[in-house]
Amino acid sequence: MSGGSIPSGSTPRRRALPADAFLQLGLAILAVAAWEIVARAFGTDFWTSSPSAVAAELGRWAASGQLAVDLQLTLTEAGVGFVIGSVAGGLIGFILGWMTRLGDLFEPFILSLYTLPKIALAPLFVLWFGIGATNKIMFAAMLVFFMVFFTTYQGTRQVDRDLVENARLLGAGKWDIWTKIAIPYSAVWIFTGIRIGLPYALIGAIVGEFVAAEAGVGFRIKEATSFFNTAAVFAGLIVLMCISLVLLGLLKLLESRALAWQSAGNRVSAGDPT
Amino acid sequence: MSVHRLQSSPMNAVSEEPVAIDFDGVVARFGALHAMGPTTLSVRQGEFLAVVGPSGCGKSTLLNMVAGTLRPAEGVVRYKGDAVTAINHDVGYITQKNFCLPWRTVEANVRLPLEFRRIPKAEAARRVRIAIDKVGLGGFEKAYPRQLSGGMLQRVMIARTLAYEPDIYLMDEPFGSLDAQLRTRMHGELLKLWQETGATFVFVTHDLQEAITLADRVVVMSGRPGRPKRVVDIELPRPRDVIDIQSNPAFGAYVKELWAALDVH
Ligand SMILES: Nc1ncnc2c1ncn2[C@@H]1O[C@H](COP(=O)(O)OP(=O)(O)OP(=O)(O)O)[C@@H](O)[C@H]1O
Ligand SMILES: [Mg+2]
Numbered sequence: 053m054s055g056g057s058i059p060s061g062s063t064p065r066r067r068a069l070p071a072d073a074f075l076q077l078g079l080a081i082l083a084v085a086a087w088e089i090v091a092r093a094f095g096t097d098f099w100t101s102s103p104s105a106v107a108a109e110l111g112r113w114a115a116s117g118q119l120a121v122d123l124q125l126t127l128t129e130a131g132v133g134f135v136i137g138s139v140a141g142g143l144i145g146f147i148l149g150w151m152t153r154l155g156d157l158f159e160p161f162i163l164s165l166y167t168l169p170k171i172a173l174a175p176l177f178v179l180w181f182g183i184g185a186t187n188k189i190m191f192a193a194m195l196v197f198f199m200v201f202f203t204t205y206q207g208t209r210q211v212d213r214d215l216v217e218n219a220r221l222l223g224a225g226k227w228d229i230w231t232k233i234a235i236p237y238s239a240v241w242i243f244t245g246i247r248i249g250l251p252y253a254l255i256g257a258i259v260g261e262f263v264a265a266e267a268g269v270g271f272r273i274k275e276a277t278s279f280f281n282t283a284a285v286f287a288g289l290i291v292l293m294c295i296s297l298v299l300l301g302l303l304k305l306l307e308s309r310a311l312a313w314q315s316a317g318n319r320v321s322a323g324d325p326t
Numbered sequence: 327m328s329v330h331r332l333q334s335s336p337m338n339a340v341s342e343e344p345v346a347i348d349f350d351g352v353v354a355r356f357g358a359l360h361a362m363g364p365t366t367l368s369v370r371q372g373e374f375l376a377v378v379g380p381s382g383c384g385k386s387t388l389l390n391m392v393a394g395t396l397r398p399a400e401g402v403v404r405y406k407g408d409a410v411t412a413i414n415h416d417v418g419y420i421t422q423k424n425f426c427l428p429w430r431t432v433e434a435n436v437r438l439p440l441e442f443r444r445i446p447k448a449e450a451a452r453r454v455r456i457a458i459d460k461v462g463l464g465g466f467e468k469a470y471p472r473q474l475s476g477g478m479l480q481r482v483m484i485a486r487t488l489a490y491e492p493d494i495y496l497m498d499e500p501f502g503s504l505d506a507q508l509r510t511r512m513h514g515e516l517l518k519l520w521q522e523t524g525a526t527f528v529f530v531t532h533d534l535q536e537a538i539t540l541a542d543r544v545v546v547m548s549g550r551p552g553r554p555k556r557v558v559d560i561e562l563p564r565p566r567d568v569i570d571i572q573s574n575p576a577f578g579a580y581v582k583e584l585w586a587a588l589d590v591h
Contacts, residue, residue: 221413221417313429313431
């Protein structure tokens with residue numbers, strides 16, 4: 053057969069048109085404007101604040117240098133917790149997923165932990181780790197751990213055992229099975245788990261700060277609420293939203309590099325038919 | 327008609343060869359299900375054996391036992407005289423199911439067994455190139471499995487097996503998803519490979535013409551529990567041209583004979 057070109061995927065990824073981007077920008081401006089107008093026309097500042105007040109509050113927060121301090125603290129808590137939780141969750145999920153005997157043994161415990169609303173453990177973590185950064189790190193790590201662990205474990209267990217058998221037939225030793233079959237296979241699931249788990253790192257840090265803290269973005273939000281400073285609350289929320297968006301962007305970049313094959317259908321154009 | 331004709335013609339020189347695979351009263355059971363056997367059958371070294379039979383009669387089961395991924399409930403399967411008790415690394419097994427790794431390109435998939443066997447890089451690259459050309463996938467080296475059609479994936483599996491040059495090829499309906507043209511081309515390639523390597527082939531198919539074109543002998547299995555109910559020697563001259571052979575008057579007679587043998591009365 054003559055060498056042809058690689059068929060591009062049947063469903064090319066829909067890319068946002070420039071026109072769409074303008075539309076989205078327009079919608080955002082409209083929403084902000086509506087927010088401002090409603091706040092002024094109906095005097096709802098107390099409950100909804102207003103974009104101008106929030107912007108002013110953000111400016112004050114940044115100028116005082118406190119924003120940098122809070123941001124650094126919260127990001128450190130979430131970041132360290134995220135790394136610990138992802139590594140531990142990915143590793144243990146991977147091991148229990150592939151070692152079926154061990155996985156079967158732990159399955160009932162895993163399931164009972166799965167159903168537990170893990171946020172309820174926050175007070176316990178104060179008891180264990182105090183009210184410093186360690187507490188938030190461990191709490192964030194715990195939340196991320198479970199997301200990454202369950203996703204990796206369940207995804208890995210779906211593997212077709214015949215795939216491993218077939219690799220053995222092709223001459224794979226134990227080590228080959230781990231490095232060339234098991235790890236690449238589970239990588240997809242670990243990444244999925246990490247993506248699902250990422251927001252939980254921030255949730256963990258914020259909830260930890262709500263429960264007991266002396267600084268941090270979550271602490272500022274709680275503090276502002278107790279002073280009925282709605283603008284500061286919204287300022288805190290906006291900072292959180294920005295953090296999540298940046299993190300998600302970073303993760304997407306990383307994933308598209310590590311798992312190039314998943315989007316191959318859309319990206320690889322014609323091969324060189326030599 | 328006699329089940330096994332006397333082997334007198336020169337093209338059956340293979341009958342002098344030692345036995346490569348020996349099924350000795352082999353029975354396969356899955357729980358209470360008596361799936362296959364008892365089967366007694368030997369395959370000579372360098373022989374091209376085709377196996378036909380109704381779906382579910384145990385053809386794949388037969389191959390699994392040679393590969394060592396399944397143990398017989400009764401009887402013994404011997405490979406070069408020794409009972410198969412573990413995975414048999416001498417076989418190249420092209421399974422019915424596709425085992426391409428989705429995260430590897432065509433090239434890397436074909437290279438997989440060579441990596442397992444610690445073949446030096448340059449030599450591996452050479453073999454991969456040749457194997458990919460043989461199955462007509464030139465130009466698709468860098469494609470990922472999800473970009474390929476079913477027939478192309480099947481050919482990746484074939485190329486992967488060719489690359490490590492096994493002593494025995496077990497092929498389970500390898501050309502089922504190919505179009506007629508490509509299938510004919512693959513028949514030619516396969517016969518060339520068989521001639522060049524002197525490897526042993528056990529080839530499962532539902533296509534009688536294909537079996538006759540390729541094989542020295544065709545085993546006809548009965549319905550489940552499958553056992554060989556007929557073995558037909560294909561005494562067509564070699565080397566065979568995969569197109570011309572079809573107009574050989576004996577070809578049609580073999581088709582008739584196999585049809586009759588398959589028929590469940
Ligand atoms: N792992 C298994 N567990 C239980 N039953 C099985 C298993 N593998 C095969 N069987 C049964 O054994 C019988 C023979 O299966 P086998 O796959 O060998 O058939 P086959 O001749 O290859 O059929 P086909 O032509 O459809 O591929 C079938 O009835 C099947 O249901
Ligand atoms: Mg089968």
